[in-house]
Amino acid sequence: MMENSISCKILLSVFGNEAPHHSTIWGGAPTTAVTEENFDAVRKLIIEYRHVTYREIEASLKISKTSIQKILHEELGVRKLVSRWIPRLLTEEQKAARVNWCQKTLQFRKLKKCEKKPTKVIRSRSVSKKMVATFVSKAGHIATIPLNEQRTVTADWYTTICLPKVITELRKINPERRIILHQDNACSHTAQKTRQFLTEKNVELLDHPPYSPDLTPNDFFTFPKIKNRLRGQRFQSPEEAVDAFKNARMQMCINLRGESFEKQ
Incomplete structure (x- = not known):
């Protein structure tokens, strides 16, 4: 020894x-x-x-x-995609779910063209590294909630601290307007406690396809293939460029028939 x-x-x-x-x-x-x-x-x-x-x-x-x-x-049989562990091979049903989600989302975005333009948000430089949960809409920033000492988001924190603040901010803008929430399939998001809370608050869920971190808007904005497709185009505003990027990303998933992508 x-x-x-x-x-x-x-x-x-x-x-x-x-x-x-x-x-x-x-x-x-x-x-x-x-x-x-x-x-x-x-x-x-x-x-x-x-x-x-x-x-x-x-x-x-x-x-x-x-x-x-x-x-x-x-x-x-897992691999890393966008810094997350997912199954190495998606099933045909999972691929189909990804394609269907992108098709529905593209159609939904076409119907929302009449919404007002996003509000620019000035962000100050942080003095230290912090974990936060940030919520945005097409109209701009909604809320940013710090996790403080927590390492991960739990269903308890999500339903008692995070979501109530987000819903309050949205109701300030338009109390009568319906709320549609898009989130990934993290355990805290799919927990029974979370689903029950959203039902009680009349919040509709926009489903997210399984094992698809590459389709999460807030987590995936540096993408060489999309940049190549957008290169040479002229946009009237940064918001218009972001919209074109999102649409191209959805279309890529459809073109790949639901396969995962990162640097295609």
Whole structure:
């Protein structure tokens, strides 16, 4: 054991954070960490924390990066898209749902052309890094709610702090107008508590296709293929350029028949 501990220290001094974990090299260690127990543990982590990294999984479960890669890519069959873990291969039903969502959204955007132009929002530079939930509409910014010390959005925080503020701000603009909310399929968004809250507040949900972070407007605005398609066009305002970008992104998903895309 002493010899192995010394070996660990030597590796750590040479490779730093890239060194293998102690459990990877100590005498008598299991021949593999690729077990059903670790499958379940990794699966739980990527469901609860969609942005979790290899380093965070390694620190949490005390298994090597090689084992983590094997579990993620070979056993669970997932990959990273827009910094989130999604299934490597989408089913035909999931692809169809993505295409249908884009077609409905494009049609919806055509019907909303008569709405007033978005309001420009002046954003000051922040003095520190903070996690916030931001809500916008075609008319502009609605609300930004800080998560404070929370790492993730929970259904309790979402329904007691976040959504009430958003709904209050929207009602100030037009108390009688219906509210249509578009959100992704995060656990806090699809929880029974959240759905019940939205029903009680008469908020309609615009469905989001499964495993589609590349179709989430607020999370995906740097996209080379779209930039190439827009290059050379002239727009009357920044808002018009953003609209053209969004429409082109929806059309790309339709053209790809629902396949995931990032840098096509």
